[in-house]
Amino acid sequence: MAAGVKKATAGRGKQGKPNTEARSLKRKREQEDLEKLQKTVDELDPKSDLKNFTDLPLCEATASGLRASHFEVLTDVQRAAIPLALKGNDVLGAAKTGSGKTLAFLVPVLEKLYRARWTEYDGLGALIISPTRELAVQIFEVLRKIGRHHAFSAGLVIGGKNLKEEAERLGRMNILVCTPGRMLQHLDQTAGFDVDNLQMLVLDEADRIMDMGFQSAVDALVEHLPKTRQTLLFSATQSKRVSDLARLSLKDPEYVSVHEKADAATPSNLQQHYIVTPLVEKLDTLWSFLRTNLKAKIIVFLSSGKQVRFVFESFKRMQPGIPLLHLHGRQKQVARMEITSRFTSAKYACLFATDVVARGVDFPAVDWVIQADCPEDADTYIHRVGRTARYESKGRAVLFLDPNEEGFLKRLEQKNVPIQKVNVREKKKKSITNELQSLCFKSADLKYLGQKAFISYTRSVFLQKDKEVFQFDKLDLDAFAASLGLPGTPQVKFQKGQDIKRLKNASRAAMSSGSEDESDGEGPKPKKDEVRTKYQKMAERQNQDVLSSHYRKLVVGEEDDEDDDGDFLSVKRVLDDDALDSAAGGAGEGAAEPKVVTLGKQELIIDSHRREKLLRSKKKLAKYMDKGSRLVFDDDGVGHAIYELQGEDDFHQEGPAEQLRREFVEAESNKVREADVEDKEAAKKRRKEKRERQRAREREELLGLEVGGTGGPQVAVAGGAAGEMDEDPLALLRSLPIPGEDGDEEEEEERNEPPRKRVKKWFEDGEDTDEEKKKKKKGKRGKKVIEMDHEPDNLEDLEALAAGLLED
Ligand SMILES: Nc1ncnc2c1ncn2[C@@H]1O[C@H](COP(=O)(O)OP(=O)(O)OP(=O)(O)O)[C@@H](O)[C@H]1O
Numbered sequence: 001m002a003a004g005v006k007k008a009t010a011g012r013g014k015q016g017k018p019n020t021e022a023r024s025l026k027r028k029r030e031q032e033d034l035e036k037l038q039k040t041v042d043e044l045d046p047k048s049d050l051k052n053f054t055d056l057p058l059c060e061a062t063a064s065g066l067r068a069s070h071f072e073v074l075t076d077v078q079r080a081a082i083p084l085a086l087k088g089n090d091v092l093g094a095a096k097t098g099s100g101k102t103l104a105f106l107v108p109v110l111e112k113l114y115r116a117r118w119t120e121y122d123g124l125g126a127l128i129i130s131p132t133r134e135l136a137v138q139i140f141e142v143l144r145k146i147g148r149h150h151a152f153s154a155g156l157v158i159g160g161k162n163l164k165e166e167a168e169r170l171g172r173m174n175i176l177v178c179t180p181g182r183m184l185q186h187l188d189q190t191a192g193f194d195v196d197n198l199q200m201l202v203l204d205e206a207d208r209i210m211d212m213g214f215q216s217a218v219d220a221l222v223e224h225l226p227k228t229r230q231t232l233l234f235s236a237t238q239s240k241r242v243s244d245l246a247r248l249s250l251k252d253p254e255y256v257s258v259h260e261k262a263d264a265a266t267p268s269n270l271q272q273h274y275i276v277t278p279l280v281e282k283l284d285t286l287w288s289f290l291r292t293n294l295k296a297k298i299i300v301f302l303s304s305g306k307q308v309r310f311v312f313e314s315f316k317r318m319q320p321g322i323p324l325l326h327l328h329g330r331q332k333q334v335a336r337m338e339i340t341s342r343f344t345s346a347k348y349a350c351l352f353a354t355d356v357v358a359r360g361v362d363f364p365a366v367d368w369v370i371q372a373d374c375p376e377d378a379d380t381y382i383h384r385v386g387r388t389a390r391y392e393s394k395g396r397a398v399l400f401l402d403p404n405e406e407g408f409l410k411r412l413e414q415k416n417v418p419i420q421k422v423n424v425r426e427k428k429k430k431s432i433t434n435e436l437q438s439l440c441f442k443s444a445d446l447k448y449l450g451q452k453a454f455i456s457y458t459r460s461v462f463l464q465k466d467k468e469v470f471q472f473d474k475l476d477l478d479a480f481a482a483s484l485g486l487p488g489t490p491q492v493k494f495q496k497g498q499d500i501k502r503l504k505n506a507s508r509a510a511m512s513s514g515s516e517d518e519s520d521g522e523g524p525k526p527k528k529d530e531v532r533t534k535y536q537k538m539a540e541r542q543n544q545d546v547l548s549s550h551y552r553k554l555v556v557g558e559e560d561d562e563d564d565d566g567d568f569l570s571v572k573r574v575l576d577d578d579a580l581d582s583a584a585g586g587a588g589e590g591a592a593e594p595k596v597v598t599l600g601k602q603e604l605i606i607d608s609h610r611r612e613k614l615l616r617s618k619k620k621l622a623k624y625m626d627k628g629s630r631l632v633f634d635d636d637g638v639g640h641a642i643y644e645l646q647g648e649d650d651f652h653q654e655g656p657a658e659q660l661r662r663e664f665v666e667a668e669s670n671k672v673r674e675a676d677v678e679d680k681e682a683a684k685k686r687r688k689e690k691r692e693r694q695r696a697r698e699r700e701e702l703l704g705l706e707v708g709g710t711g712g713p714q715v716a717v718a719g720g721a722a723g724e725m726d727e728d729p730l731a732l733l734r735s736l737p738i739p740g741e742d743g744d745e746e747e748e749e750e751r752n753e754p755p756r757k758r759v760k761k762w763f764e765d766g767e768d769t770d771e772e773k774k775k776k777k778k779g780k781r782g783k784k785v786i787e788m789d790h791e792p793d794n795l796e797d798l799e800a801l802a803a804g805l806l807e808d
Pocket residue numbers: 070071072073074075078095096097098099100101102103235236359360361362386387390391
């Protein structure tokens with residue numbers, strides 16, 4: 001789309017002055033061309049037999065962009081949809097995966113704006129919405145390629161970038177490719193972002209975008225858009241739901257379904273197989289498959305980000321001999337882009353992925369699509385396998401089914417998906433359970449990942465809507481846990497909750513986050529300033545504490561109870577050993593066993609280093625303790641409360657109350673007096689000892705200086721003359737008290753006493769020359785410094801100091 005610059009400079013005279021005549025001529029010619037083009041479009045019969053892009057009434061900029069990108073022959077969907085769209089119809093386009101739907105909407109977008117003579121001053125002309133960031137990036141790239149000779153500005157709005165920066169650029173864009181949440185965020189928040197002129201709205205993977213995960217965002221987004229626009233909807237699994245059409249205010253939409261009467265819903269050059277492999281042997285089968293297909297480009301689909309991480313990490317450690325990559329919605333945007341581009345350019349590689357790349361993503365030359373976890377429905381199956389056998393290339397797909405999941409084949413049949421059974425050559429199959437066990441034993445991290453994978457898998461099976469295919473009660477949980485290499489079976493139990501789609505889309509509930517393409521079903525992130533409990537914080541820890549999702553459910557689940565359309569899982573035991581293990585150490589190996597310490601009436605779980613530190617601080621612990629009550633001990637060592645109430649009768653028997661009171665006061669006063677005398681004696685003794693110690697110290701200091709001679713400051717003693725004394729050269733320094741050390745009570749008192757008169761050191765002698773004195777004065781920038789040879793400790797000293805301060 002750089003041609004705008006060329007266009008702007010065309011029509012200038014030799015000296016750079018605008019040649020008005022040439023310009024008006026050019027404009028006239030353009031106008032004529034445009035009218036001619038519009039006429040051809042109006043006369044175009046959408047049902048006519050068109051073969052190539054050159055048969056379409058397109059402007060030169062689009063035609064040359066297509067040529068430069070080597071697009072010549074129209075695909076079926078392009079042949080059917082582009083003419084209708086060029087003529088201004090709303091279109092619902094359905095065609096198999098990899099059949100070229102992207103161009104079927106991008107070409108009409110460019111043409112519409114071109115024929116409307118759209119300029120940068122006209123604002124946003126077309127909005128293209130994609131359900132995932134990966135797909136949005138891809139659409140944007142195709143747009144850039146075929147639109148290179150147009151002068152339109154185009155932008156990508158997908159989140160993961162600075163909102164403000166994005167907002168600044170938005171106002172200048174004619175075409176935007178976006179994900180729904182991020183776009184809505186801009187429409188709601190970006191001041192001056194005007195979409196009133198919008199000519200065209202496109203929804204790629206429309207059925208997904210109209211799905212409930214995006215429902216609220218899309219509805220809110222459409223609210224902002226003008227009703228007088230053209231709308232194009234495309235997908236390989238298009239729905240004609242009237243409610244969807246109404247939501248988008250489509251006007252007499254043309255339904256384009258080029259493969260409706262085809263033998264299959266999937267590309268004809270795609271070979272599809274399934275393997276019946278028990279859940280407990282799934283990883284063995286997958287591993288053995290990879291080991292026998294090292295020279296291939298493979299995508300392995302798994303049901304959650306946790307599955308992806310565990311399989312990726314464990315296989316990586318076992319080094320299968322093929323480069324491994326992994327992609328899921330919880331990764332940072334930069335990492336996702338990096339992995340996508342690495343897999344795109346790789347010749348041989350295996351990508352473990354969630355459904356984040358199930359739709360639309362056009363990785364070149366993928367040989368195999370393996371669905372290691374059964375997809376939630378036939379549509380998802382169709383999109384997943386569609387990552388291979390794209391356009392005219394061949395591809396193969398394998399679906400792993402547990403014997404209990406064979407009911408899924410019926411679903412595929414209903415959708416016209418041809419699939420054949422293949423058997424695994426048992427000879428080539430290798431069990432990796434022992435290796436996984438040993439890896440999990442050696443690495444706590446991997447074990448935690450395995451536990452999380454176990455839980456997320458079992459949970460997803462339980463939550464699936466299609467109960468004929470996904471039968472939780474038929475899962476052999478112990479054997480499944482063992483097959484992942486786990487030392488025990490993490491325990492799970494049912495709780496009323498939400499259905500899988502709702503859970504999967506939980507993160508989309510707050511669309512403003514912009515991370516709408518999350519496919520891991522890992523629930524929403526907390527808002528920044530939300531107050532969270534310690535269990536919530538533990539649950540959010542990214543560092544693999546296995547029960548995090550359980551804790552999350554424990555906490556979030558309470559709120560979810562209202563929603564009764566299904567059930568969901570959570571832990572039976574709040575704290576099992578592993579959970580505590582992980583909670584105590586974050587995730588690292590050798591994490592300390594959590595302790596439960598009873599403090600007063602409270603139980604304190606020591607589940608982190610911070611808590612452990614707390615145990616060492618009496619002061620901090622004090623706040624957990626009972627405040628306590630003071631006791632006095634009698635001669636027999638029995639404790640009594642300071643004020644014990646005596647029975648009234650006993651009290652009266654001892655004599656008149658007033659007399660008893662006086663006797664009590666007198667006795668207590670005597671005690672205080674005696675204690676006072678003792679205290680005074682003790683204090684006197686301590687002061688005496690202190691004085692003696694001080695004198696001794698001063699004597700030693702003087703002695704030290706004499707030994708050191710006049711050769712330099714005190715430290716010189718250590719390196720010099722001390723050696724001759726055959727003494728430890730640091731003896732003097734060691735004899736001096738070090739602040740903070742040996743802090744017994746008396747020394748503490750000593751430190752609290754007012755500072756004593758300090759004996760001047762020989763090198764501190766204040767007998768400076770006059771010049772030195774002047775220098776000192778200057779150095780202190782005019783500040784008045786009064787030098788005294790000792791600190792003022794009587795009235796005379798203070799008067800002298802005050803007099804000095806008044807002197808100029
Ligand atoms: N007319 C054409 N000539 C040659 N190649 C084409 C043509 N149209 C599309 N392609 C190529 O076919 C591949 C698939 O196209 P595209 O991604 O548009 O398919 P799609 O129908 O959108 O698939 P999905 O349903 O998976 O999103 C791309 O690599 C694209 O470059």
